[in-house]
Amino acid sequence: MKTPPKIALLSVPFGLGAGNPGSELAPRHLLHLGLLQSLQRLGCHIDEQKDIGAGIQIPPIQLPMKHSAEVIATGTALAGEVYTAVSAGQFPFVLGGDHSLAMGTLAGLSAYYPRLGVIWIDAHADMNTESTSPSGNMHGIPLAVAQGRAQLSLSHLWPGAGIVSPANIVLIGARDLDPAEEVLIHSAGIACFGIADIRKLGIDTVIAEAIRLAGANTDGIHLSFDIDSVDPTEAPGTGTPVQGGLTSEEARNALRQLGLSARLTSAEFVEVNPLLDRADQTAKLAVELIEVLLSNLRN
């Protein structure tokens, strides 16, 4: 019988990678809604809880993207905390914030796990580069950066960071891809389960297959969960909502199954925007989904 892991809860109140303000408020807001207390009630072992800020830092690279210096500085601070956590045997859980912070998480993780699998549950692929981004928003590029396809690389954020192989990336829930992302996904052969696949196969089969693909020849699996994967009728409080998403029930089942997998070694939860929410509907769902994930961890 495996025991629940020690969790390092890393809050990142940062939202400058998104197109609209508000996601920086999510960590405090979810904690205010009682996240920590209910996790403790559910028997989660929260080993430590930290707020990640970033000092002033000269960016190692200039990019034609909005707020790239701030994104890089925050990512560097986060990468260090994530690296420290995994080195100490903790399970890092990163609470954002916008999705640009995944670059920091992945930089820290890839320095520790030479072969990292990534399961990306999101309406988007976040696989633009600086030259294909239609918006200039940094939250649209982390998964291209992680593969070493962009000007910015994970090693700009953290020395010793590696890359993530496209063979070990699995996209779930993607339904709003930019043209360059489509080309990249097809040419690199990246596994992508859209909503039609989920309805046809069922979410349980999709998650089992995702764990198999992301886990093949890897040392750990990271889950990156963007709340805009869930349909806007149930999760309206997010900056780039896309119709036709997961039901909250599918999201719950996905997170339960991922939590129960001994292969899962880290996770992050991003893109909740309290300023765009309706009566805390999205924030409350987020609290519930995080509880499902973390209370089932067994590794």
Ligand SMILES: NC(=[NH2+])NCCC[C@H](N)C(=O)O
């Ligand atoms: N993490 C997110 N919500 N990303 C949305 C990205 C939207 C669009 N593909 C872009 O690159 O700007």
Ligand SMILES: [Mn+2]
């Ligand atoms: Mn995203």
Ligand SMILES: [Mn+2]
């Ligand atoms: Mn998204």
